[in-house]
Amino acid sequence: SQKIEQNSEALNIQEGKTATLTCNYTNYSPAYLQWYRQDPGRGPVFLLLIRENEKEKRKERLKVTFDTTLKQSLFHITASQPADSATYLCAFSGGYNKLIFGAGTRLAVHP
Amino acid sequence: GAGVSQSPSNKVTEKGKDVELRCDPISGHTALYWYRQSLGQGLEFLIYFQGNSAPDKSGLPSDRFSAERTGGSVSTLTIQRTQQEDSAVYLCASSRTGTGGLYNEQFFGPGTRLTVL
DSSP states (O other), X not given: OOEEEEOOSOEEEETTSOEEEEEEEESOOOSEEEEEEEXXXXXXXXXXXXETTXXXXXXXXXXXXXXXXXXXXXXXXXXXXXXXXXXXEEEEEOSTTOEEEOOOEEEEEEO | OOOXXXXXXXXXXXXXXXXXXXXXXXXXXXXXXXXXXXTTOOEEEEEEEETTEEEEOTTOOSTTEEEEEOTTSOEEEEEXXXXXXXXXEEEEEEESOSTTOTTOOOEEOOOEEEEEO
16 A cells, blocks of 8 residues: 655754655655645644656755655755754645645754 | 634544534635544545545545535534544645646645544
């Protein structure tokens, strides 16, 4: 079955460093991947979308890569700030507009 | 404009009771989705609406779960004879288009936290 995996362990980094989160998928070839941010007690908020024919997408301090050979997407936050602390979810298309989500990785940026 | 709203924000019920959860999508969004999120888990897809019809109900976990959407707007998720394993946060999302709009981002509501005692 389609499966999407994110590192379940929290990622702790120092302010100013680059945070890198990993999303791996199996048994599927998605047309696109999306990344969302989720704060406690709130619904996810869309950040970036990358299509299968795109290698990299950037938005301000965010960068996403999509490697269809490795079946992996990397999400980078450069010059991280404590306000970036949240859970980050990756999701891929599962038919129609249906999204299949990973469990998310919690990021903690320390001053 | 207003975002996606959901009500109630919290619902505590007894095992065996029925509950209704409501979602008001962003005006003009034709696609609407329901997801369920258990503690520490990712989002589990439940059902997708395009307009008032549901082309994908594949995520509904049992026949105790049903959903409807009227007027291409408000949606209600109903859980009959609730069980303790139904306890979770139920999230609703909407997006601008359905089929053919594969690349549209989804806008999520704040969720309804359901606790079944």
